[in-house]
Amino acid sequence: MTPFFSALCWLSVYLVLVLAPLFVLLTGSVPAGSGFWWDFSMALGFTGMAMMGVQFFLTARFRHVSAPFGIDIIYYFHRYLALMAFGLIFLHFLIIRIDNVEALGVINPLQASWYMTAGRASLMLFALLIITSLWRKPLRIHYDEWRMLHIGLAVAAFLLALGHIEGVGYYIDAPAKRWLWSGYTLFWVLLIVYVRLIKPWQMHHRPYRVTEVRQERSNSWTLALEPDGHEGMRFKPGQFAWLTLRESPWHVKEHPFSFSSSAARQDRLEFTIKELGDFTRTIKETQIGEIAYLDGPYGAFSVDRYRGAPGFVFIAGGVGAAPIVSILSTLADRHEHRPLWFIYSNNCWEDVIFREALETLKERLDLRLIHVLAEPPTGWKGETGFITQALLRKALPSDMKKYEYFLCGPKPMSDAVQQELHTLQVPLGKVHFELFDMV
Amino acid sequence: MREQWARRIALLTGQLVLLLSIAFAVIQNPGETSDTTESRGQAPPLERLESITLDPERIEAGRQIYKRQSCARCHSIAGEGNSRNPLDDVSVKSTAEELRDWITGADALQGVLPAHVFRLKQRYSALPGDDLDALIIYMQSLRL
Numbered sequence: 001m002t003p004f005f006s007a008l009c010w011l012s013v014y015l016v017l018v019l020a021p022l023f024v025l026l027t028g029s030v031p032a033g034s035g036f037w038w039d040f041s042m043a044l045g046f047t048g049m050a051m052m053g054v055q056f057f058l059t060a061r062f063r064h065v066s067a068p069f070g071i072d073i074i075y076y077f078h079r080y081l082a083l084m085a086f087g088l089i090f091l092h093f094l095i096i097r098i099d100n101v102e103a104l105g106v107i108n109p110l111q112a113s114w115y116m117t118a119g120r121a122s123l124m125l126f127a128l129l130i131i132t133s134l135w136r137k138p139l140r141i142h143y144d145e146w147r148m149l150h151i152g153l154a155v156a157a158f159l160l161a162l163g164h165i166e167g168v169g170y171y172i173d174a175p176a177k178r179w180l181w182s183g184y185t186l187f188w189v190l191l192i193v194y195v196r197l198i199k200p201w202q203m204h205h206r207p208y209r210v211t212e213v214r215q216e217r218s219n220s221w222t223l224a225l226e227p228d229g230h231e232g233m234r235f236k237p238g239q240f241a242w243l244t245l246r247e248s249p250w251h252v253k254e255h256p257f258s259f260s261s262s263a264a265r266q267d268r269l270e271f272t273i274k275e276l277g278d279f280t281r282t283i284k285e286t287q288i289g290e291i292a293y294l295d296g297p298y299g300a301f302s303v304d305r306y307r308g309a310p311g312f313v314f315i316a317g318g319v320g321a322a323p324i325v326s327i328l329s330t331l332a333d334r335h336e337h338r339p340l341w342f343i344y345s346n347n348c349w350e351d352v353i354f355r356e357a358l359e360t361l362k363e364r365l366d367l368r369l370i371h372v373l374a375e376p377p378t379g380w381k382g383e384t385g386f387i388t389q390a391l392l393r394k395a396l397p398s399d400m401k402k403y404e405y406f407l408c409g410p411k412p413m414s415d416a417v418q419q420e421l422h423t424l425q426v427p428l429g430k431v432h433f434e435l436f437d438m439v
Numbered sequence: 440m441r442e443q444w445a446r447r448i449a450l451l452t453g454q455l456v457l458l459l460s461i462a463f464a465v466i467q468n469p470g471e472t473s474d475t476t477e478s479r480g481q482a483p484p485l486e487r488l489e490s491i492t493l494d495p496e497r498i499e500a501g502r503q504i505y506k507r508q509s510c511a512r513c514h515s516i517a518g519e520g521n522s523r524n525p526l527d528d529v530s531v532k533s534t535a536e537e538l539r540d541w542i543t544g545a546d547a548l549q550g551v552l553p554a555h556v557f558r559l560k561q562r563y564s565a566l567p568g569d570d571l572d573a574l575i576i577y578m579q580s581l582r583l
Binding site: 084111 | 450515
């Protein structure tokens with residue numbers, strides 16, 4: 001199936017999951033109307049919940065589901081959908097609060113009925129879930145702690161909301177409706193069991209050993225892993241995987257990194273990691289022989305999706321070159337003949353990670369390598385400053401619109417280059433990038 | 440590009456859900472405009488007035504229990520609450536004993552009420568006797 005049809009298929013599944021409750025509400029013995037606003041509010045509550053349920057599915061990292069879209073976009077969608085679903089659930093509450101405050105009863109949990117308290121608590125936990133995700137960094141919540149908090153809050157909010165639905169008892173009496181909600185609940189429980197227990201168990205049975213920890217330029221380290229007792233991982237160049245080090249796969253302490261090695265080799269996988277945060281600062285302490293676990297591969301950022309392209313242009317900044325180097329190494333191993341451009345931006349010459357490796361790749365490929373330095377050394381004859389429209393015009397051929405573009409680097413750089421390419425009339429559909437650092 | 444599509448699909452879903460929720464509410468309430476307060480606010484016709492005197496303190500206690508038990512989730516009084524089951528004239532139609540049976544889901548009502556309503560009502564049989572009496576007095580006060 002082509003990625004387009006696959007995407008269409010999954011979008012249909014998504015719509016059915018979200019909209020099913022509304023249609024099933026109208027089957028069987030339907031209670032008489034309780035007024036427009038009342039029933040509107042109930043419908044919003046049910047669909048908001050169905051949308052929240054889809055959230056678990058989106059982050060379960062099913063490779064078949066994420067493949068046509070790219071898992072980064074699935075997470076992005078997860079974030080948008082959460083806001084939308086929360087909006088609906090809040091509206092559900094707000095309408096009753098304005099139109100029919102009596103129906104909410106007393107707020108004091110000691111006096112109120114348990115299912116109304118459950119509904120209120122659920123709404124508050126969903127709000128907390130969103131606040132801690134959108135503003136994790138300003139709130140100074142550590143990434144690993146945030147993940148545990150996120151899972152805990154989501155499951156608690158969800159269970160409380162289910163309790164609220166069951167306790168209130170509207171529209172759930174007919175067998176079809178009971179089946180629907182029991183089915184949804186079972187589906188969510190199985191998803192959680194799969195993601196938190198079965199998947200880590202599978203990872204546990206496919207361990208990797210660290211075989212090399214190599215220092216690179218600019219406080220970066222390349223970690224080489226080899227499969228221990230299995231055939232390794234087949235990935236597309238440009239993809240990434242979640243890496244677990246020094247923890248069991250059940251601890252949910254994993255971090256996403258792009259492969260930097262050639263996809264032609266699945267028995268030795270390399271990740272090049274720059275010291276940027278708490279976890280990445282510990283990479284250099286990794287011992288040879290240590291066990292690592294991988295969940296992957298993921299991502300749609302790959303030249304393999306555009307096999308008919310006449311050539312490729314890569315634009316990266318700093319350690320963003322890691323997936324590009326993986327792509328170039330793979331293309332070299334495949335004896336690629338198409339023209340390639342790599343515009344690589346760094347602060348200074350000494351910071352250029354993969355500097356030597358790229359020179360070697362240049363000899364094996366039809367590659368034009370353009371280094372751009374913000375702080376060039378004296379006597380530097382190459383490009384300086386930032387990647388501007390003028391630089392792109394100069395570095396790229398006049399038929400630049402026909403190539404596929406891959407951008408990877410800090411968000412301001414990626415945004416600016418996207419804008420410049422747009423001005424140069426490169427079609428948006430030919431510009432590919434990955435969205436990282438969403439929480 | 441993909442980012443924009445993700446945002447668009449999320450927004451479209453939100454709008455679709457809103458529209459379908461409106462459609463659902465309209466289907467459930469045919470012939471009704473979105474403003475239902477007018478019809479709810481009308482006092483019901485009084486048919487079987489009986490001259491009984493009720494203790495104002497007990498009425499107030501009953502009102503508080505009505506509130507605490509979130510009875511308005513399923514019932515309305517003078518337009519406040521769920522208009523599906525108005526209680527304004529309930530004691531005109533029912534005696535105190537009948538009211539007690541309806542509130543607590545007496546066994547005789549099994550099969551008369553929908554199963555989930557019957558289950559919900561049976562929870563109120565756990566209310567202390569005093570509270571139940573106060574609630575009935577409050578119901579009776581509604582017609583006065």
